[in-house]
Amino acid sequence: MPPMKEMFSLFLVTVTSLGLGCTGTGVSIRPDGSPGPQACPEKALETMKILRLRPGDSSTVELDANQSGQSPISVNDGPVESILKEDFGYLPPVTRLYGQIWTGGPNVVIRYYEARPPDGERILICAVARLGRGGLLKKPGPRPGSAVLDFSRSGVYIVDDFR
Template sequence: MISTQLVRSSCAVLILTLSGCVTSAGGVSLRADGTPGPEECSEETRKVMNYLRLFVGEAAVVQIDANQSARPITLYDGPIESQLEGDLGLIEAPSRLYGVVWTQGEQVVIRYYEAHPMNGGNKIPLCAVARLGMGQLRKRPDSKPGTALLDATTAAVFIVDAFR
C-alpha cells in the first residue's frame, strides 16, 4: 500500500513541474517565458573579478561555441564552452568561457560563470553575459524547441555584477 506522504510528495513535484516553477540546472529561477530570472554574482566572484581588472562593462569577442564553426551553429539548452577571441581584462585569449545557454524566447541567453586560461592555471570564477548586438543571438525562425539556430558564430561578452 502506498503511503499518504509519498502520494502528497509526488503530487507536489508534479504540480511544481506543470506550473513552470522548477528551476534550471544550477538553481536559476525561470520566468514564465522560459528565460532565466535574476541571479546575483557571489561576493567571492566579484572580488576575483576586481582583482583581475574585470570591471562591469569590460567586453571582448567570443566564439560562441568553441566546438562549432560552420554556419548556422546549433545551440542547445544547457552547458556551453566558448572561446575568447580577444583579451578580457587580464584573461588572455584564447581562454575558454564556461556557462549556460537558454534557448527560449526570440533570442538566446548565455551566462558565463567561469573562465579557463589555455596557458594553464585554475578556472577563474566570473559573471559575464553574451549580449545581443547586430542580431548575433537572435534565433532563426526554423529553430526547433530546446534549440537555437544562429547565423553568427561570434558575439560580444560583457562582465556584469549580477544577472538581470
C-alpha cells in the same frame, strides 16, 4: 623582480584560491522561457576586481568551441564552452569560458560563470554573451530546447549580476 610569466602564474594562483561555486543551476525561469535574475557570487566579484574586469568591459567570444567559425550555428539548452578571441582584462585569447545556454525566451541567453586561462585553473566570473543591440537573436531550432544563431561569434560583457 621575478619574470612576468612567474608573476602571472602567482596572480592566477591567488585568483584561483578565491574558489569556485556558481554553475547556473537553480535559476528561476520566466514565463517566456528566459532565465530570471541571478546574483553574481561575492567570490566572482572579488576575482573580477583582481582581474581588472568591470561591468561593461567587453571582448569577443567564439560561442561554441565545437562549432568554431561555422555560420549559422545550432545551440541547445545546457552547458556551453566558449573561447575568447581577444584579451579580456588579464585573460588572454584562447581562454575558455564556461556557462549555460537558455533558448526558451525571445532570444538565446548565455551566462558565463567560469573562465579557464590556457595555463591556469578555472576561476569565477560573471559575464553574458550579447550582440550590439542586445540579445542573441534566434531562429527556431530543429527541436524544442534548441535554436539557430546566424553567427558563431558574439560580444561577451562583464556584469555584476544577471538580470
